[in-house]
Amino acid sequence: MSLFFALSMAGQSLLTHKRAMDNVNKNMTNLYSEGYARRVNHLSDMPASSVYLQKIERVFDRALFDRYLNANNQKTGYEGYQDILQQIESLYNDIMGSGLSSQLNDFFNSFNDVAVNPDDLAARYSVISKATALVGRIRNDYNSLQNIKEKTSLSIKDNLQKLNNLTKQLAYVNKNIKFFFNDEVRLNEFLDERDRVLKEISSLIDVKIRINEDKTVDLFTAKGFSLVVYDQVSNATFETDSSGNPVVRVGGNDITDILGNGKIGGYLKGIKKVNEAINQLNDFTATLTLVVNKQHRQGYDLNGNTGIDFFGIDPESSLTNIDASNIVVNITDPKQIAAASDPAYTNSDNTNIKKIIKIKDDITGVLTAAEETDLLADGSITIGGITYNLNNTVNYNLIKEKSFHEFYSSNMVAPVSSELSKIKTLAEDSGFLLESIDQKIKEISSVNIDEELINLTKLQRAYEASAKIINVTDELLQTVLNLVK
Structure with a gap:
């Protein structure tokens, strides 16, 4: 040599x-x-x-990375949904005595004093006051649910914009991965960036990935709609339908109903729950106003007048039917409360007011058989110029079988609380799973300082040995050159 x-x-x-x-x-x-x-x-x-x-x-462990994306997707989806459920539950604050149930009790109980003394104007004023408080609570709950829906829709819109920014970033990273494929230092930096972007995307929407041989990645929704193919990006767009519900599209395809996970999917589930709560509140309101008005119209006030609706539609409302958004107390004069069934004894007869009190626990018989048939046929009925619509006629039957309080507790409050409890558990479990997977990834891919110090020592010794060979060889060359001289 x-x-x-x-x-x-x-x-x-x-x-x-x-x-x-x-x-x-x-x-x-x-x-x-x-x-x-x-x-x-x-x-x-x-x-x-x-x-x-x-x-x-x-x-890099591909299997663990895929599991991380799926777990992250589920966790953020549950957390987004949980956030909306908590907001809905906070409206039904009956434990603290400030919920709709409390206002409903006060309203029906206020009729008792009128029943005891039908011509007591103070008692009649109290009825109007409690009715106004009930109406205020109903409209406040409706407005609060609408606000939750609007804010959640804006959050979906913002997160879709964030998603579009991330998909553009991923396309940029793909181009650089391909460009620097033979430069391991730069390539690995872009691969780190690729995985970071994919983790962020998985927190927003449920996705599938395809890692190609050149280490670029193609991104698809869970149902196969492409978001990123190399450097080609399909932006997600946001719009609202006629009911104000968000619509998400990718490449012109409506993917709203197939998004189940990620923050966006969780928010979309939440909006469905908000819509369900609004529909139940509207049916609750329509049924309450229908039976109270129907019974009240059959009585006589202190002036001997009959056919008076207790509740009405807000004149500023564009709707022709009464619901939680436009309900108002139609009576402003306490003398208009129709307590009597006999026009000859309007200041002493309390027969009609007792029937209104009975509505609290049982609405059977308030509507005639023909009226109930008409209502249940298409979910709509008009009495005295006011239209009452039901989103689901089953809700009327449930109130009839139970009561307003039981319906409110078992069909409006309890399902939300039960769903929230379940989602909290799922969110916690998915959080633990994600943490476990993340810890496993870190065990495999994170830097171990002790191991690196050992590697560095070994490399330094090899480097020093190579340097020594150069020094010795150099000395030998000098000796040979000197011999030649």
Whole structure:
């Protein structure tokens, strides 16, 4: 072996171990960098020659990464849905005595004093006061539900914009991964960025990924609609339908109903729950006003007048039917309360007011059989110029079988609380699962300072040995040159 060949081998070894040490130093520098996957040196012997750095491999477990995306997707979906459920539940604050149930009790109980003394104006004023409070509570709940819906829709819109920014970023990363495919240092940096972007996207929407041989990634929705194919991006768009419900489209395709997870999917589930709560509140209001008005119209007030509706439609409302958004107390004069059934004894007869009190627990018989048939046929009936619509006629039957209080508790409050309890558990479980997967990924791909120090020591010794070979070879060359002289 010639001295020059030995010098070449030592030089090659020196450069190889220098690159390997630089990589170890990079690992140690990024010890606390979130999302950094450590790089592993793969050294190989050159046949009958020196050593070279075959590749710098980034530690990456595809199976664990896929599990992380799925778990993250589920966790954020449950958390988004849970947030909406908590807002709905806070409206039904009956435990603190400020919910709709309390206002409903006060309303019906206020009729008792009128029943005891039908011509007591103070008692009649109290009825109007309690009715106004009940109407205020109903309209406040309706407006609050609408506000939840609007704010959630805006959140969906904002998150879709964030999603579009991330998909553009992913397309940019794909281009750089392909461009720097042969530059391991830059390539691994972009692969870290690729995984970070995918994690963020998975927190917004349920997706599937396809990692190609060149390490670029194609991104699809869970049902196969493409979001990113190499550097081609399909933006998600936001719009609202005639009912104010959000509509999400990708490439012109409506994907609203197929989004089940991620923050956006969780919010969409929440809006469905809000719509359900609004429909139940509207049916509750329509049924309450229908039976109270029907019974009240059959009585006589202190002036001997009959056919008076207790509740009415807000004149500022554009709707022709009464619901939780436009209900008002139609009576402003306490003398208009129709307590009597006998026009000859309007100041002493309390027969009609007793029938109104009975409505609290039983609405049977208030509507005639023909009226009930008409209502249940298409969910709508008009009496005295006011139209009452039901979103679901089953709700009327439930109130009739139970009572307003039981319907409110068992069909409006309890399902939300039960659903919230279930989602809280699922959110916690998915959080634990995500944390477990993340910990496993970190165990595999994060930097271990002790291991890196050992690697660095080994590489330094090899570097020093290569340097020593160069020094010895140089001395031998000098000796040979001196002999020639």
